[in-house]
Amino acid sequence: xxxxxxxxxxxxxxxxxxxxxxxxxxxxxxAVVIGPSGSGKSTLLRCINGLEPFDAGEVRVGELVLPPGVxxxxxxxxxQAVRRRVGMVFQALHLFPHMxxxxxLVAGPRHVLGEARxxxxxxxxxxxxxxxxxxxxxxxxxxxxxxxxxxxxxARTLLMRPDAILVDEPTSALDPATANEVLAVMVELAxxxxxxxxxxxxxxxxxxxxxxxHVLADGVEVESGPPERVLEAPEHExxxxxxxAERA
Amino acid sequence: MLALGALVCxxxxxxxxxxxxxxxxxxxxxxxxQEGGGPYVYPREDDPRQVTxxxxxxxxxFATALGVKxxxxxxxxxxxxxxxxxxxxDVVLNGYEWSAERATTMAASMPYYVYGLxxxxxxxxxxxxxxxxxxxxxxxxxxxxxGVLTGSxxxxxxxxxxxxxxxxxxxxxxTDAMREVETEKLDAxxxxxxxxxxxxxxFPGLRPVGAxxxxxxxxxxxxxGELGLVQALDRATVELLATGKLEAxxxxxxxWDDAQAELFAIxxxxxxxxxPAAAALGDGAPRAPAAGAPSPGPSGDAGGTQSTGGAAGSAxxxxxxxxxxxxxIVRLGERKRGWEVVRDYAGILVxxxxxxxxxxxxSFPLAIALGLAVAIGRLYGPRxxxxxxxxxxxxxxxxxxxxxxxFIFFFLPEVGVRLPAFATAILGLAVNYSAxxxxxxxxxxxxxxxxxxxxxxxxGMTRGQALRRxxxxxxxxxxxxxxxxxxxxxxxxxxVCSVITLVELTKRYSVLSMSTQATIELMLMTAxxxxxxxxxxxxxxxxxxxxxxxxxxxx
Numbered sequence: 001x002x003x004x005x006x007x008x009x010x011x012x013x014x015x016x017x018x019x020x021x022x023x024x025x026x027x028x029x030x031a032v033v034i035g036p037s038g039s040g041k042s043t044l045l046r047c048i049n050g051l052e053p054f055d056a057g058e059v060r061v062g063e064l065v066l067p068p069g070v071x072x073x074x075x076x077x078x079x080q081a082v083r084r085r086v087g088m089v090f091q092a093l094h095l096f097p098h099m100x101x102x103x104x105l106v107a108g109p110r111h112v113l114g115e116a117r118x119x120x121x122x123x124x125x126x127x128x129x130x131x132x133x134x135x136x137x138x139x140x141x142x143x144x145x146x147x148x149x150x151x152x153x154x155a156r157t158l159l160m161r162p163d164a165i166l167v168d169e170p171t172s173a174l175d176p177a178t179a180n181e182v183l184a185v186m187v188e189l190a191x192x193x194x195x196x197x198x199x200x201x202x203x204x205x206x207x208x209x210x211x212x213x214h215v216l217a218d219g220v221e222v223e224s225g226p227p228e229r230v231l232e233a234p235e236h237e238x239x240x241x242x243x244x245a246e247r248a
Numbered sequence: 249m250l251a252l253g254a255l256v257c258x259x260x261x262x263x264x265x266x267x268x269x270x271x272x273x274x275x276x277x278x279x280x281x282q283e284g285g286g287p288y289v290y291p292r293e294d295d296p297r298q299v300t301x302x303x304x305x306x307x308x309x310f311a312t313a314l315g316v317k318x319x320x321x322x323x324x325x326x327x328x329x330x331x332x333x334x335x336x337x338d339v340v341l342n343g344y345e346w347s348a349e350r351a352t353t354m355a356a357s358m359p360y361y362v363y364g365l366x367x368x369x370x371x372x373x374x375x376x377x378x379x380x381x382x383x384x385x386x387x388x389x390x391x392x393x394x395g396v397l398t399g400s401x402x403x404x405x406x407x408x409x410x411x412x413x414x415x416x417x418x419x420x421x422x423t424d425a426m427r428e429v430e431t432e433k434l435d436a437x438x439x440x441x442x443x444x445x446x447x448x449x450x451f452p453g454l455r456p457v458g459a460x461x462x463x464x465x466x467x468x469x470x471x472x473g474e475l476g477l478v479q480a481l482d483r484a485t486v487e488l489l490a491t492g493k494l495e496a497x498x499x500x501x502x503x504w505d506d507a508q509a510e511l512f513a514i515x516x517x518x519x520x521x522x523x524p525a526a527a528a529l530g531d532g533a534p535r536a537p538a539a540g541a542p543s544p545g546p547s548g549d550a551g552g553t554q555s556t557g558g559a560a561g562s563a564x565x566x567x568x569x570x571x572x573x574x575x576x577i578v579r580l581g582e583r584k585r586g587w588e589v590v591r592d593y594a595g596i597l598v599x600x601x602x603x604x605x606x607x608x609x610x611s612f613p614l615a616i617a618l619g620l621a622v623a624i625g626r627l628y629g630p631r632x633x634x635x636x637x638x639x640x641x642x643x644x645x646x647x648x649x650x651x652x653x654x655f656i657f658f659f660l661p662e663v664g665v666r667l668p669a670f671a672t673a674i675l676g677l678a679v680n681y682s683a684x685x686x687x688x689x690x691x692x693x694x695x696x697x698x699x700x701x702x703x704x705x706x707x708g709m710t711r712g713q714a715l716r717r718x719x720x721x722x723x724x725x726x727x728x729x730x731x732x733x734x735x736x737x738x739x740x741x742x743x744v745c746s747v748i749t750l751v752e753l754t755k756r757y758s759v760l761s762m763s764t765q766a767t768i769e770l771m772l773m774t775a776x777x778x779x780x781x782x783x784x785x786x787x788x789x790x791x792x793x794x795x796x797x798x799x800x801x802x803x
Contacts, residue, residue, distance in 0.1 A: 051702055073630070076710065084708040094703035098721050108707035111717060160707060 035216035087162035147178035313484035364460025395425030614678035619685025644683035
């Protein structure tokens with residue numbers, strides 16, 4: 001489904017952020033990318049989605065191939081095609097503040113997929129119901145709690161019916177109780193067979209839903225494997241340090 | 249840009265030309281400025297929507313002689329030659345003096361009036377009895393202050409006659425300087441004789457000093473080379489002199505004096521050029537006797553050596569039988585005051601305010617559209633268009649609106665693009681304000697967090713969709729206050745459009761104020777109208793901000 005090969009990325013004038021990262025996520029798989037701050041996790045997601053051009057390697061989404069150095073204008077069609085297959089939930093959410101929750105949800109289906117307003121709203125309301133947000137359809141984003149906003153952001157991405165979704169730090173800004181609400185939604189999605197790559201620095205989601213775990217440190221994948229193995233018998237010191245920190 | 253193109257394409261090609269074209273068209277389009285006031289061309293006192301004045305009637309006489317109707321085209325006085333050159337009018341007929349300089353760029357007719365320059369001082373000021381007194385300091389020991397019309401023959405005359413022995417103060421309006429003498433801000437003013445005599449009743453505190461000086465000639469100007477038209481006008485003038493119609497006209501306005509005898513001398517020459525009417529003038533003395541009135545001083549004569557007693561305000565005794573009935577004589581009524589001014593002029597001021605509103609409402613949406621296109625081009629467009637768009641903004645912000653309007657109205661016709669005044673005003677205002685708008689939108693667009701664009705792109709939107717659905721709507725909320733501010737500014741800037749012949753509210757105020765002297769009342773009414781139109785805008789803006797503010801900004 002998604003295949004990342006030997007990805008390298010260096011910001012102009014800065015250090016290398018990704019130094020040859022590879023990973024493959026099959027249909028229905030749930031990959032969790034874990035690692036300390038600054039390890040390149042978020043950049044990896046942005047490269048897969050084409051928001052960030054990379055210097056070497058390639059990203060494959062189905063039969064689509066993103067080469068190094070994509071140009072947002074020249075390669076607009078390719079990027080649009082990739083993004084329709086791969087949705088993205090941003091760490092900062094980026095809900096549209098001038099639109100109600102429902103408008104946020106149907107903007108994509110209506111203007112990108114060309115759905116009729118009624119059809120798009122029906123799907124959106126159904127999803128809101130599943131996420132326990134049916135009564136917030138007419139609310140503005142800023143009137144929602146952090147957890148509610150996070151779920152709206154996920155719903156907005158899901159309504160585009162992407163083949164896979166990329167989720168960046170879904171719980172980092174939330175208090176533990178709220179984080180649990182959001183995790184519950186993500187776990188349910190995973191059980192429903194939603195292909196997903198989630199970046200996080202906590203193991204809780206990995207334990208409950210991951211089919212594969214990748215540990216990133218300093219732009220390099222230091223360890224990967226099924227969650228049982230990586231989380232129970234970590235081989236690399238970075239993984240061990242992360243696990244220690246979680247227990248503390 | 250599209251709108252700009254449309255305006256250029258559909259702009260009516262203004263058409264004016266030689267005698268043949270005037271006859272085919274059936275109209276003689278003559279240019280004048282109502283702001284010049286009486287007795288030339290000014291709003292009627294009983295109906296300010298109509299113009300009157302001796303030049304209005306003269307233009308009708310000329311038109312009749314050509315077998316056509318006359319049509320007045322309003323233009324700022326100093327811009328009339330530009331209107332002529334660019335084919336927007338057929339002739340300039342508005343107290344334009346003959347000068348060697350003008351005669352090289354335009355074709356001058358024979359004179360239709362011989363004017364002099366009359367010195368006016370305060371009645372109460374006994375220290376000024378002659379031109380010589382003007383050169384000596386006043387009671388305070390300062391130089392005397394003399395007011396003149398900017399760029400007029402009077403200005404030149406004072407400068408040559410008195411040099412730096414007086415302080416010259418220039419005014420744009422004819423009667424401004426007369427009022428200033430009355431209110432003691434000036435010691436004296438030098439005015440063309442028609443103005444000095446016509447407005448004498450309005451300025452009872454003034455008196456003439458000496459006889460008129462600095463004789464000159466009012467002529468009609470046509471485009472250079474339009475000799476057929478000029479000859480036709482000259483024939484008409486000779487005819488009007490021969491039949492006494494010109495004299496009757498001038499007597500009606502109290503303008504006839506023995507200086508006009510020279511017109512006959514000039515007209516008699518016309519018989520050498522085969523003008524039949526000229527023969528009727530005979531060889532003898534002019535029909536108008538000059539009993540008791542002083543002859544005007546020689547041109548350029550400076551000193552205070554003129555004989556006293558004659559005054560521009562008092563016309564010489566008329567020729568027997570040619571005196572118009574008293575009821576026919578045009579005299580200014582009492583200066584209107586207070587509610588009388590409101591009653592008589594509120595209507596026409598409101599009408600002119602209508603043009604102000606129409607100009608604003610048509611040009612501002614265009615400015616918004618253009619400005620938005622420029623801002624988006626500069627922020628998101630290809631590198632190749634960013635620099636030209638930046639230059640566009642700097643050029644339009646860095647040069648005065650008035651200059652841009654001149655450029656469109658007076659220069660573009662030279663390269664074949666002719667726009668009517670109204671379209672020029674809309675286009676000029678829209679283009680000028682688009683520069684300011686684009687800077688506001690650029691700031692507004694940049695104030696929207698970049699994550700918003702990314703989120704929209706990540707949903708699969710194109711950049712265009714992302715801008716339209718996500719970024720621009722948010723920027724719009726940010727820019728409402730500065731945009732409303734700009735709209736109010738544009739609203740008031742429409743007054744600049746008077747330079748390209750449009751009579752909007754401010755120009756109407758100037759015209760009326762100059763001819764009625766009811767300056768304070770008219771000024772207050774004009775201010776109330778502007779405020780009455782702009783204040784509701786401010787209120788609407790505040791409401792809009794509040795309402796949108798509730799739906800706005802930053803999660």
